[in-house]
Amino acid sequence: MPKANSAVFACPLCGLHYYTKEWAERCHAWCAEHNSCSMEITSHSAERSSVRSESG
Numbered sequence: 255m256p257k258a259n260s261a262v263f264a265c266p267l268c269g270l271h272y273y274t275k276e277w278a279e280r281c282h283a284w285c286a287e288h289n290s291c292s293m294e295i296t297s298h299s300a301e302r303s304s305v306r307s308e309s310g
C-alpha cells in the first residue's frame with residue numbers, strides 16, 4: 255500500500271527530498287550541471303519547506 259503522506263522524491267546527487275517529482279528532477283538536473291544546488295530549487299525541498307512560520 256502506498257503511503258500518500260510520505261511520498262517524496264529524493265535528488266540522488268544532493269540527497270534533498272521533494273514533494274513533487276518535477277522539483278526532484280529539476281534539482282537533479284541542476285546538481286548534475288552545476289555540481290551545486292540552486293537556492294531557488296532547494297527552497298522547495300522538504301527540508302527547507304519545513305520551516306515554521308515564525309516572524310522575526
Ligand SMILES: [Zn+2]
Pocket residue numbers: 265266267268269270281282285291
Ligand atoms: Zn540536488
